[in-house]
Amino acid sequence: MPSRLVRRESGLAHGKRLRVAVVGAGAIAGSHRAAYRAHHDDVDLVAAADVDEARVLDFCATTEHAKPYRDLDTLLAEQKPDLVSICTPPGLHVEQTKKVLESGAWVWCEKPPCRSLAEYDEMISAEREGGPYVSFVYQQRSGSAVARFRALLAKGELGRPLVAHCQTTWYRDAAYYAVPWRGRWETEGGGPAMGHGIHQMDLLLHLLAGEGDSDGGDGEWAEVQAMTARLVHDVETEDVSTALVRFGSGALATVVNSVLSPDEVSRIRIDCERATVELTHLYGHVAENWRYTPAPHANRIETEPAEDVGSSHAAALKPVLDAYRAGRRPPCGGRDGRRVLEFVAALYKAAFTGQSVRRGEIGPGDPFYRAMAGAEGKDR
Structure with missing residues (x-):
């Protein structure tokens, strides 16, 4: 070398x-x-x-x-x-x-x-x-409201996460897919699960993972079942996908990714023991996009971050620059950046095989390790 x-x-x-x-x-x-x-x-x-x-x-x-x-x-x-x-x-x-x-x-x-x-x-x-x-660049996990949720979860103020929903329902027309590399396994790697929903799925996994760095703790996803379909667009990849997810903690989640939805929204909802937390936005969020609803038995939770920094490329860049200063690996890289890609691979494998897929099972000997569509590639 x-x-x-x-x-x-x-x-x-x-x-x-x-x-x-x-x-x-x-x-x-x-x-x-x-x-x-x-x-x-x-x-x-x-x-x-x-x-x-x-x-x-x-x-x-x-x-x-x-x-x-x-x-x-x-x-x-x-x-x-x-x-x-x-x-x-x-x-x-x-x-x-x-x-x-x-x-x-x-x-x-x-x-x-x-x-x-x-x-x-x-x-x-x-x-x-x-x-x-x-x-x-997973800029949706940047911003002060994300950090505030993770701090509340780590301190136990929200209780255990129990049920979650992750939704990326957007709309893309035929002109969008006229760009030659879009909608093809060989050039884009996947459909809305790869190119659109990956941001919200990364945010969901980041929120629930707690302070661990893809270390296999209870906050990590453990198992996926899924379906995909090509309902409208004349492309190789899917234009909609759904998944059921079990976490190591026992929490369950649903995930929906679509480019067929005229009423566009990005949404994450997490029902914890002491509160429901819901984030509703489209391409970026600030503190006002987050809503906390305490359970009837719970005390009021201080949910406002000390400073309202929204999600953005600028906010996501700061920790990269900080890491450069320190000569250490930045966030959204290494194992941390791989987490959501492994999840997407598991979603596709589960959809194509009709079987549940567990975290960690897709390795070098698995056809879904080398292509999101498995061994069949663009023929799927």
């Missing part, structure tokens, strides 16, 4: 701004640009790359001085960024992430992380202790 670059000293540790770049100048890149602007004192957006010259020129024109590139290799060689946002389709994430890590830069990668557990493990294997690391 060729020798790897030594991890760079963090510019933040010396009061300097990190040099950051964006790969893929499509719509989601705007959220990364906004996140970097929000942390302007810590980062300097120096470059962007996209195969579409007009698109990358338009993106760079909205920045302070980012230089446009047509390819990632040239960007890395000339700009030597410290952190790179990957905003390309999921089929490109493995190759691009490995290139960035090889260059010595950290990666902040959009969802879905990749198309399979095998690809995820391949990306993580390119990391080195102390960095560079890759973190994935």
Whole structure:
């Protein structure tokens, strides 16, 4: 194996701004640009790359001085960024992430992380202790209201979680699927369970996992049963899925992912012993989107966070920058970032086989480890 670059000293540790770049100048890149602007004192957006010259020129024109590139290799060689946002389709994430890590830069990668557990493990294997690391953008678990729920749960003020519901019911028309890589197993990796519901499912699993880091504790999911269907769209993947989930604690949950729903909503409801907690929003949430209903026998619970920080790319970026300063693995990476991808793989396996799937059973010898559709791939 060729020798790897030594991890760079963090510019933040010396009061300097990190040099950051964006790969893929499509719509989601705007959220990364906004996140970097929000942390302007810590980062300097120096470059962007996209195969579409007009698109990358338009993106760079909205920045302070980012230089446009047509390819990632040239960007890395000339700009030597410290952190790179990957905003390309999921089929490109493995190759691009490995290139960035090889260059010595950290990666902040959009969802879905990749198309399979095998690809995820391949990306993580390119990391080195102390960095560079890759973190994935699960911005729905950011914000002060999420931290407040986890604190209340950890202190026992809510009691045990008993019943939960996770809902991502959105609407996407035929024009949405006219983009060539969407709706195909080979390029997108899955349907709404991968490309849409993954955010709410990650948030549900994060809320119930407590302080553990995918360590197999009672808060982790334990078993999944599921169904998928293709009811409207002419695509390879599903356009709706449902799942029943059992957690190690014994709690039960239902999960629904859809792109067929004109009344769009993202919702999580968790019934605990002492309160029902419900989050209702669409693409982002603040404290007012959370509702706590105490049980008749329970005392009033102080539910307001000390500061109302909403979920956003900017809020999700802060712990990544903090981790860079400290030279430690950021959240939403490693085992923590893998949790929801394993859950999605289990959902698909359960739907395709008609059998329940337990956490930890999908390993390298399992066809669903290498593809969310199993051995049949796009023929499903």
